[in-house]
Amino acid sequence: MIKEGALDNPKPSSIIGQHVMPLIPVGKVGFREGMYMASSDEIYLKVIGKGGHGATPELAIDPILIASHIIIALQQIISRNASPKQPTVLTFGRIIGEGATNIIPNEVNIAGTFRALNELWRKEGLEKIKKMAESIAEGMGGRCEVTISKGYPYLENNPELTRRIRAAAEAYLGRENVVDLDLTLGSEDFAYYSHIIPASFYRLGTRNDAKGLTSYVHTPTFDIDEDALKIGPGLMAWMAINELNSKR
Numbered sequence: 001m002i003k004e005g006a007l008d009n010p011k012p013s014s015i016i017g018q019h020v021m022p023l024i025p026v027g028k029v030g031f032r033e034g035m036y037m038a039s040s041d042e043i044y045l046k047v048i049g050k051g052g053h054g055a056t057p058e059l060a061i062d063p064i065l066i067a068s069h070i071i072i073a074l075q076q077i078i079s080r081n082a083s084p085k086q087p088t089v090l091t092f093g094r095i096i097g098e099g100a101t102n103i104i105p106n107e108v109n110i111a112g113t114f115r116a117l118n119e120l121w122r123k124e125g126l127e128k129i130k131k132m133a134e135s136i137a138e139g140m141g142g143r144c145e146v147t148i149s150k151g152y153p154y155l156e157n158n159p160e161l162t163r164r165i166r167a168a169a170e171a172y173l174g175r176e177n178v179v180d181l182d183l184t185l186g187s188e189d190f191a192y193y194s195h196i197i198p199a200s201f202y203r204l205g206t207r208n209d210a211k212g213l214t215s216y217v218h219t220p221t222f223d224i225d226e227d228a229l230k231i232g233p234g235l236m237a238w239m240a241i242n243e244l245n246s247k248r
Helices: 063-081 119-139 159-173 228-246
Strands: 015-025 029-031 034-037 039-048 088-096 107-116 143-149 155-157 178-180 199-207
Touching: 015 029, 015 228, 029 159, 039 063, 039 119, 063 088, 063 107, 063 119, 088 119, 107 119, 119 143, 155 159, 155 199, 159 178, 159 199, 159 228, 199 228
Parallel strands: 015 199, 029 178
Antiparallel strands: 029 199, 034 155, 039 107, 039 143, 088 107
16 A cells, blocks of 8 residues: 555555454553554475384484474574563464374474564574574474565554544543553554554454453454444544644
8 A cells, every 4th residue: 555655645644543452441442652563574484304104214304303393493592592671472373294193294384473573683583593494404304495474564653643642532531441552562564654654553442351252363252342343433533633633
């Protein structure tokens, strides 16, 4: 959308984003000034060995064993290379090794995500992931093909804009229904906007403990208290009107 000129004609002075948050009770909203969400890159590892029979592992190069060492070793990049003061996450959520109980496969495919809040560390961390994965595989007699798909940048909320829309939210919902947000290693494509114009991304509460609506986003049991649907559109319209009036 940015490449197609969505921010050029007309050129907006600010942009606001709203996202559900099941950690916040319905009726409340959350804000944070400054750095808020992480960059997100996808990591794909193809660990290549030599398949064989489980009874004769000496005749094979076991990619499952190699992949296991790689996954464990790569966590050291987070625990021993990233600063403890610098939030960062490396998570692998998919492993495919299509052998059998007695069959060593030829290859294992791994997919994961790397999150960071600092562009210099992001670049350095990705380089370390690639080098370590390749080196471990080579040292164990196999090889690892590393593919990194660069994703969203970090998301930073403009302080002045965030203060203005927070004040609007307090006027709309009451100060007691506006809360502070912590940093999160989640990521959002809205972040691209935040690198170009003043932007603020806030959270709309959807949780209701009494109704059992407590599951986090991207889980199979995720649901919302639909009272949030009565709040979200009105609040966003109210914020937009206040922003327009502040520019006069």
